[in-house]
Amino acid sequence: MRNWIDIAGLNDIPKRGARVVKTTLGCVAIFRTDDDKVYAIDDTCPHKKGPLSEGIVHGASVTCPLHNWVFDLETGMAQGEDVGQVATFDTQVLNGRILLEASRLAARSAA
Amino acid sequence: MTQKLVIIGAGMASGRLLEELFELAPDAYDVTLFGAEPRGNYNRIMLSPVLAGEKCYDDIVTHDADWYREHGVTCRFGEAVDKIDRAQKLVITANGATSYDKLVIATGSASFLIPVAGNDLPGVVGFRDLDDVTAMLQAAQAPAGKAVVIGGGLLGLEAAAALNEQGMDVTVLHLMGHLMDRQLDPAAGYLLQQELQRRGIKVNCKAHTKAILGKDQVDAVLMEDGTVHGADLVVMAAGIRPEVRLANDAGLHVERGIVVDDTLLTSDPDVFAVGECVEHDRTVYGLVAPLFDMAKVLAQTLIGQPAGFVAPAVSTKLKVTGVDLFSVGDFAEGPEREEIVFRDPGRGIYKRIILRDNRIIGTVMYGDTADSSWLFAKLKSGEDISDIRDTLIFGPAFPAGAPTDPLATIAALPDDAEICGCNGICKGAIVTAIGKGATDLAALKATTKASASCGSCTGLVEQVLASTLGDTFVIPAAQPICGCTDMTHEDLRRMIKSQSLKTMPAVMQECGWKTSCGCHTCRPALNYYLLAEWPLDYADDAQSRFVNERNHANIQKDGTYSVLPRMWGGMTTPDELRAIADAADKYDVPAVKVTGGQRIDLLGVKKQDLPHMWADLNEAGMVSGHAYSKGLRTVKTCVGTDFCRFGTQDSTGLGIKLEKLLWGSWTPHKVKLAVSGCPRNCAEATCKDVGIICVDSGFEISVGGAAGMELKETEALAKVATEQEAIELTVAFIQLYREHARYLDRAYKWVAKVGLDWVKERVVEDLAERAALCERFELSQSVYRKDPWAEQATPAFQRDKWSALADLTLEAAE
Structure with a gap:
């Protein structure tokens, strides 16, 4: 079952920026790109646990602030030479509100 | 007996509906047409040329009195409908009731009046109909009249360009970061702004209107930052709002617009709606192409033919003479999307094609839109473009792919562009010297002194050599800043200065960036160069800064931060030390350390505590130590x-x-x-x-x-x-x-x-x-020279930046 949760307004996140949503499984980073696409991925870099929400957002990628790993926001895959992946979550923007698909978050917390 | 069809609204959607209907079944209905304006249907898209004086009203009439007579339409123009009585199937006006079998609501939309004081003053107009245009033309009669256009979208810019043509002093105020932000990306928005400014139109982006000032008549617009723009005329073009009052009062299902299904039927089986007042599949339309599609579907529905409205891909073109601009589809970036960017700084051309799975899903073009219909057709057909991918951006006329010329930027520079800042040597002087036989760097240094001092312009001088001499000069390989550009740091600094580039989109356009918004390597550098060169003009971009400089604290390996207040010259006082100790206690700071820079570091502070701790330290008279900055x-x-x-x-x-x-x-x-x-x-x-x-x-x-x-x-x-x-x-x-x-x-x-x-x-x-x-x-x-902590600790920053957006753990715990 899909579980869309209204988490914030689009304008609560700066363009080319991110903010986090707290969940029982740690923080999920919500990104807004220069052209107002919204993505949600795990906030924690698989390399050394850097907070991805604090990275520089360029195109539809983010660069981890600790050691410059670059992640594709849609697939969660590390780019270039680095190997790793973070979980991604579906989002949509409806009437200026950001909705996060949280069924997996709920499922993981129930387990 | 012929069924009675009543239509409310004599605009473009209902006009097209009637054409379609009479084409399919001329005698199916006895039609009565109500229009609030005292005239029939005219082409509203052409209001801009009327305002600019390029056309007159007669040129844009689409249906005149003869046409309505010929088709047996009963016209009730200038007669506003007060209400709809659905139970008795009546439409009520000041002159009485008119009955219907089927009703079509085509009330269109109204200008969105931004909710500020003074928005109802005389002199404030929308830009929706001929009366608005007449009012604007009247205002333009006054000598040296000033017009302020609120809204830098399609409509606002057409109004601005037209009023400028009429001789008014025009200022555009736009809330977002670049013009036409819904249709253009920042790069194309930048080029458009350049063009409008060249024509004498003032453009202010990120402009927040606070109030419209005036007593009996508008005389100025006040901004949030205190700026005042004098105005004899204010044009509200900040968006449109579907006109839904009648439908609302009649109890029809209305969200943003009147909700209709694929056949344009409202929540009442005898009432339809068409045009800008409609909301279909959660979308409201403001451009004419989808409205015409709706009109066609509704005509078929009305005579019982099966038809369904499908949201079309919509393209945009700005009707300002001499501005070539085109945008269609989805031009946002995204993973699994690839983009092809072409920039020609010399001719002011920008083209961007967005691909997904080798299919075009969006296009933005500025300066040269000759290939727009070719690309639009490929977008609509969804054809696989793998085979022509390399040359796609050059259009159908291009037989084989030619690589973009990395020297185009330099070739485009005017002769008076300063290349060597130390010695004040312009491009023209270098080209002249090359003509006289100085065909390598050493000879140029000797004859012109270009790059003979600090040497940072060496790369540019070499590029002038290459673009002047062609293949006979080979540029030694220089390290570009990153993959987004061919420029070196030194080239870039020189371009920013000599070409007066003051924004990031300006730099990326004029220096031929290959990506639309840079990367983590070039953006921080660019941000620094711009703020160092243009401290008063350029606004620092926090999103192009590394985390420490954005958060004004040093990130630690576990994601916590360190806080380090300034101790001027390493001197401190018992009061300051007490405040530091209190902060360490209050926020559970795990480590306190004396640094090599003669001050005290508080390590392991949680992000959400930062603004509070700073406020406490500010209270004790301390400011940021900038222990985190390139500063x-x-x-x-x-x-x-x-x-x-x-x-x-x-x-x-x-x-x-x-x-x-x-x-x-x-x-x-x-x-x-x-x-x-x-x-x-x-x-x-x-x-x-x-x-x-x-x-x-x-x-x-x-x-x-x-x-x-x-x-x-x-x-x-x-x-x-x-x-x-x-x-x-x-x-x-x-x-x-x-x-x-x-x-x-x-x-x-x-x-x-x-x-x-x-x-x-x-x-x-x-x-x-x-x-x-x-x-x-x-x-x-x-x-x-100011304390970033004081600013970042304000309530607005605390709300918008330091806390989590939402906390889902609470919900899960329930």
Whole structure:
């Protein structure tokens, strides 16, 4: 079952920026790109646990602030030479509100 | 008996509906048409040319009285409908009731009046119908009239360009960061803004309107930042709002617009809606193409043919004479999307095609839209373009792919573009010298002095050689900043200065960036170069800064931060120490450390505690120590003459003066200073970026030291007699470094590149240059000498930045 949760307004996140949503499984980073696409991925870099929400957002990628790993926001895959992946979550923007698909978050917390 | 069809609204959607209907079944209905305007249907899209004086009303009439008579339409123009009685199937006007079998609501939309005081003053108009245009033309009659257009979208810009044509002094206020933000990306928005400004239209983006001022008539617009724009006319073009009052009052299902299904049927089986007042599949439309599609579907529905409305791909074109602009589809970036970008800085052309799975899903073009219909057709057909991918951006006329010319940027520069800043050598002079036989770098240096001083323009001089000589000159490989551009740091700095590039989109366009918004390597560098060159014009972009500079604290390996308040010259007081101790207690700080820069670091602070801790420290009179920035860090001092038996000068006092002068400034890399009171050098001044050692006869200033990955001793810059001179030399040196060094080069690296003699010439020997450097530094400091903590600890920042967006753990726990 899909579980869309209204988490914030689009304008609560700066363009080319991110903010986090707290969940029982740690923080999920919500990104807004220069052209107002919204993505949600795990906030924690698989390399050394850097907070991805604090990275520089360029195109539809983010660069981890600790050691410059670059992640594709849609697939969660590390780019270039680095190997790793973070979980991604579906989002949509409806009437200026950001909705996060949280069924997996709920499922993981129930387990 | 013929069924009675009543239509409310005589605009373009209902006009097209009637055409379609009479084409399919001329006698199916007895039609009555209500229109609030005292005239029939005209082409509203052409209101802009009417306003510009390029067309008149008669040219844009689509259905005249004869047409309505011919088709047996009963016209009730100038008669506003007051209400709909659905139970009795009646439409009520001031003249009485009219019955219907089927009703079509086509009330269109109205200008969205931004909710500020004064939005109802005479002189404030929308831009929806002929009456608005008449009012605007009247206002344009007055000599030297001023118009303010609120809204830099399609409609607002057409109004602005037309009013400008009519001789008005026009200012556009746009809330977002670039013009036509819904149709264009920042790069195309930049080019459009350039063009409008060239025509004399003033454009202000990120402009927040606070109020419209005036007594009996509008006379100015007040902005949130206090700016006032004089105005005899204010055009509201900040968006449109579906006109849904009648439908609402009649109890129909209305969201943003009147909700209809695929057949344009509302929640009442005998009531349809069409046009801009409609909401279909959660979308409201404001462009004409989908409205015409709706009209066709509705005509079929009305005569019982099966038909369904499907949201079409919509393309946009701005109807401003001489502006070529095109946008269609989805042009946002995204993973699994690829983009092809073509920029020709010389001709002001920008094209971007967005692909997904080798299919075009969006296009933005500016300056050359000749291929727009070809690309639009490919987008609509969804065809696989793998085979022509390499040449797609050049259009159908291009037989085989030719690579973009990396020299285009240089070739496009005018002759008076300054290439060598040290010696003031323009491109024209270099080209002339090349013509006279100076065909390599050494010869050019010898004959023109271009790149003969600091050498940072070498890359550009070589490119001028290459673009002038063609294949006979091979440019030695230079390291570009990153994959987004072919330019080196030095090239970029020169372009920003000589071409007066003051925004990131401007730089990316004029310097031929290959990506739409850069990357984590070029953006911080660009942000620094822009703010260093244009302190008053350029607004610092937090999103292009590394986390530490964005959050004004040092991120630690576990995602916590360190907080380090400034201690001027390493001096502190019991009160400050108490405040630091209190903060450490209150926020459970796990570690407190004395740093090498003579101050105290609080380590392991949680992000959400930062603004509160800063507010507490601010309260005690302390400000950010900028321990995180590419900027001034510390000025380390010894106690000097006040206490030390060897001290020769007031080294502590000088250190504090320097720190108070320099703090808050951004530099290419970190800057550390030290002032020692005697040659014993207790402040370790000889491994700093600038070190001052006091002696009996004055001050010895040395520069370019470091004690990091590389250990470097400073080199003597000069010895001066007075404290004032020592301060001026220090400031001038730092400003020269700010203006010339490559981003992330420490001062010693930069000095090694340009040579200490070159630095001395400017900072020590040329007194006029020294004064000018100090003046430019002070100008920049008028913006940046402030405490970022105080700003970031304000309630607005606390709400918008430091806390989580939402907390889903609470919900899960329930």
